[in-house]
Amino acid sequence: MSEHTYPEIQRGASLLLAWRLQDKKVLLVGGGTVAASRLGFLLEAGAHVTIVAPGPLESSLAHRVATEPEYVTWIERSYGRPDGPDTKAEDLAKDKTLPVTDFDMVFTAIDDNPLSRAVCDAARAARVPVNVADVPPECDFYFGAQVRRGPLQVMVSTSGAGPKVAVIVRDVIADAIPADVEDAIAGVGALRTELRERAPGVGGALSKRRMRWMIDTCDAWKLSEMGAMKSPEVRHKLLEDGWEKHTVLSAHDLGVSKAELEVVGSQISSFMHSKTFWPSVLGFVAGAAVASASFIAAARRK
Amino acid sequence: MSEHTYPEIQRGASLLLAWRLQDKKVLLVGGGTVAASRLGFLLEAGAHVTIVAPGPLESSLAHRVATEPEYVTWIERSYGRPDGPDTKAEDLAKDKTLPVTDFDMVFTAIDDNPLSRAVCDAARAARVPVNVADVPPECDFYFGAQVRRGPLQVMVSTSGAGPKVAVIVRDVIADAIPADVEDAIAGVGALRTELRERAPGVGGALSKRRMRWMIDTCDAWKLSEMGAMKSPEVRHKLLEDGWEKHTVLSAHDLGVSKAELEVVGSQISSFMHSKTFWPSVLGFVAGAAVASASFIAAARRK
Structure with missing residues (x-):
């Protein structure tokens, strides 16, 4: 064995992954703004999504249900409560017509905490990956702040330090991605x-x-x-x-x-839009001004 | 429903996730350089990893086996071949002492393609997330090029356009991450x-x-x-x-x-290390040179 030194393991990270959902079946429990954000990512990944939520749906969810019937199905009731709000606590998430095992991934984005936990437990028991919005300990995975430019996807994760910092760093990174x-x-x-x-x-x-x-x-x-x-x-x-x-x-x-030639053109163009263009120009102007001032002062002294 | 317009869904993406592996059990089949790269990410995420591979292990794997006994276990044989190389094809991956269902995630990084596929099928059937190195169609998820700065993790994915482009973009992004x-x-x-x-x-x-x-x-x-x-x-x-x-x-x-005060200091310092510092300086010098040349030329003409 060679005498290499190996870096210390820095624990505390998550395993960042690009999960493939093309033609996979996803259960999305909830019909509000968080569910809407999830649905956008799921449809971009090519998933077939079943939304279970009592109406009215958030407007972009309603739009996708209306315009993407091949990919989005809406079942207008509470998940786990096929018998209505009187379903007993122990039957929560035992939704026989929509068992979690029918799906490849499960998301809950609801305010009903006991139901969230019940769905999570059912998914865990069936080894179906699950994400519970706003309850990190109940999740198999987190989301991060993301940038997408066509085939390029970038995710920023702060392992729970807070979504706002991730968004700030994401914005810095988005500015740095070359246009080409x-x-x-x-x-x-x-x-x-x-x-x-x-x-x-x-x-x-x-x-x-x-x-x-x-x-x-x-x-x-x-x-x-x-x-x-x-x-x-x-x-x-x-x-x-x-x-x-x-x-x-x-x-x-x-x-x-x-x-x-196009490349040169695009480089000039991207330079003009880059963070180095204005510093160069301002530097040039400042340099010219200082040198001019020196010469003018010298001329006056003569 | 309001009269919003909603963006077209741009399909072809993957779902980027930060998977939680703290104290989870992971099976890593293979003992070469690709397995070594996987192990690094797995240990940083806090996983307990069982490596199954005939020796000799790649040197960093051997180092981790020796120095991280709490997190890394090495079983020195081929996975799926408890009876040696004569194990029948149909028994591949039916590794009774190490069934995939004992693990939360499975990775294969071996050149034995039939075994890779057998392990993958077994994991899929048991709903255990699986990644097969170098065989994208067999994977539940891909890796991307990554940057880590303490609690910050960034992943770049090109949805299969190639790891090399992802690495190039990753390097651009790594340069853009603020030092603080x-x-x-x-x-x-x-x-x-x-x-x-x-x-x-x-x-x-x-x-x-x-x-x-x-x-x-x-x-x-x-x-x-x-x-x-x-x-x-x-x-x-x-x-x-x-x-x-x-x-x-x-x-x-x-x-x-x-x-x-420190912030101002660190801003000056980060400006001097930033991509805008040298363009500013060079612009200043260029501006001064051009202006000086004009004045000198004008003085000579007099």
């Missing part, structure tokens, strides 16, 4: 998909070569250039003259000169 | 904890007032000032003179003047 990142991700994603079609399989040597080639190609391209990979011709050249010939080609090698 | 964010989160976290002790409960009106007061207080403080809340005296004043008196106090109101 969406194009870069789309370009690289398309290249990766075509490479997988050309050289399929997992595990083995081909899969390792494929991963290595993708990494080396990304290293050879600037983020601001990667948008050029959205062009089928550029991808075709990369694969035919790069991958097939066991070599890595940069944007410059490919002679994507139009793209390069 | 750890102190801010620690300060606000401590305030939130003390407020909860003072005004406990979930649901009701007190809980709503508590959340509102935390948000308003955060809005009244700059991120760079929030580190001052790490002081018990500052928190005591905020709670006694703010919360108890139904008012919100800023850093200025509290007269944390020493903190304010």
